[in-house]
Amino acid sequence: MKTKHLRGIILLGTLVLACLLVIQLYWFRKAFDVAEKQFDHSVQIALRKVADSVSKDAEIRKMSSNFFFVTTNSQLNDQELDSLLRNEFSKRSLSIDYELGVYNAADDTLVYGHYVEATRRLEAEKEQYKRSLAEKNFAVYFPKKQSYVAAQLDVWIFSTIILLLMMGFFAYAIASLLRERKFAELKSDFINNMTHEFKTPVTNIRIAGEILQNKIQDQGTQVYVNILLKENERLRQKIDQVLSGASIEYMKRPVLEAMDIHRLIEDCAEAFQLKIRERNGTIRLEFQAGQVSILGDKDLLLQAITNVIDNAEKYSLESPHILVRTRDHGDQIEIDVIDNGIGIAPQHRSKVFDKFFRVTSGNIHNVKGFGLGLSFVKGVVQAHRGHVNLLSELNKGTEVQIILPKV
Structure with missing residues (x-):
């Protein structure tokens, strides 16, 4: 294969794989955004259900990607609120860890904080909780939201990994091809450079044999001279076969x-x-x-x-x-x-x-x-x-x- 053709193939293959990777990352980001919107939608519905059960004028605000604040200005039972949230998240298959914080509406001081694991079972609360007469708001924080949403895109992650592996194999194949090409060139150069080294002694042996054939009259000795010339010709033919096989690769025209x-x-x-x-x-x-x-x-x-x-x-x-x-x-x-x-x-x-x-x-x-x-x-x-x-x-x-x- 000519060098310019090989370079063209490598360049084209690299360009195609790079385009595929860019497209894959673009659609992976699109899919992640869609999954994140679905997650936020489910969380806000769950928070709305909980907020409506404790206040008529509750307001839900998304403060950041994984932080939601609910203004109720109502009296809240901290442990009962925790139980309501877990129930609503469970109904919507939101199996994700979260942190719950309850704040005084007057000064935004934290009066209750609790980390809830996604695998925690819903158990009946036996302890009686005291209600505070102060008006309260609450917030929910999801520390593992990004990894949770990404885990929903298992097919996209798998296809991206496959594409990266394919790019790795392509790079390895190109490196191997270039290495083999270098070895092939060294081999062919060696054979071509040995042309004179092989043919010169073979030609000299033939000339010396023909001189002996003409000068020696003894029939017994002639037999050995004929064998010498015959085997010399056989060796020459084999050398020509090897050399012709190597030289055809470098015959430009x-x-x-x-x-x-x-x-x-x-x-x-x-x-x-x-x-x-x-x-x-x-x-x-x-x-x-x-x-x-x-x-x-x-x-x-x-x-x-x-x-x-x-x-x-x-x-x-x-x-x-x-x-x-x-x-x-x-x-x-x-x-x-x-x-x-x-x-x-x-x-x-x-x-x-x-x-x-x-x-x-x-x-x-x-x-x-x-x-x-x-x-x-x-x-x-x-x-x-x-x-x-x-x-x-x-x-x-x-x-x-x-x-x-x-x-």
């Missing part, structure tokens, strides 16, 4: 030139003629496309088509019979490589283009490789604004379709 795709396919097929003939197989070319000129990077396309044919040969356990066919596909050209190999099971078809993925039989790899061939093919074709399809049936063969735009 292929070097495009007009080419004859049929000529390119013929060059690819020619390299496999001897190997397939030794296995009593055939490779057949069937060119049906009319327009064969495309714009592409010759080296990359040559390697990509070679990889597909190489897979077709390797995964044909019996005599390989391979058909390479071209067809017109609208303003595109379709290249089909069809084999009679072992095929691919349905559960593996969507993964064969993943890097390092290889179809295996248990823990045994019947065919050697790194799982980079088709990943490289997909990268090259996408770099040429084309796409790759795969059709396969287990034990009946595989067809790989490469579709590229024409000139």
Whole structure:
């Protein structure tokens, strides 16, 4: 993924989550205000019921968010007032602690104060209370009102916590993505920097082997020289596979030139003629496309088509019979490589283009490789604004379709 695209995704995701958090907090505040108004309404109704039972001209005033003052200017029995309040709050399911204060109407001095827990049971009062002839007012204070109202919004609190957790997971995922991206870049840079270090000794070994092959006449020694050259070539191919798999990630744009795709396919097929003939197989070319000129990077396309044919040969356990066919596909050209190999099971078809993925039989790899061939093919074709399809049936063969735009 390109750096600017990654930054765009991070910025967009952060912006979306920030907007969601702002909206969540806005509606949480709205819901809290509604719940608080409902609480105040219930409290005022309860206080009105109590006040009307002791005075005809009582006045209820909300002095602050959690403090209510009731002016009665009437004679009040302190304990009876306490009992009335608890009864009215219980009727309206106001299970909340409160403090009751009774004041002399003349000088606003506190003559009775009592803290009432929400869980206190209503019990019959056995003690006889004396009535004071002085006129009194009373006030009710709710010290835990904010937490009580917030507790009524359990769904909103839960959804807010979930949103915060989601933001935390998003931040963790982004941090992990950036860390993995850094490691991937270090790995690819290491592989690219080792290109010269690997290829130079391999090339020198090949040159020295060819010189020995030409100078040594002894047949016994020639056998060992041939083994040396054969294994050197095998090592070179493996190095090219690894390097091609790493370099495709950093291929910003292929070097495009007009080419004859049929000529390119013929060059690819020619390299496999001897190997397939030794296995009593055939490779057949069937060119049906009319327009064969495309714009592409010759080296990359040559390697990509070679990889597909190489897979077709390797995964044909019996005599390989391979058909390479071209067809017109609208303003595109379709290249089909069809084999009679072992095929691919349905559960593996969507993964064969993943890097390092290889179809295996248990823990045994019947065919050697790194799982980079088709990943490289997909990268090259996408770099040429084309796409790759795969059709396969287990034990009946595989067809790989490469579709590229024409000139």
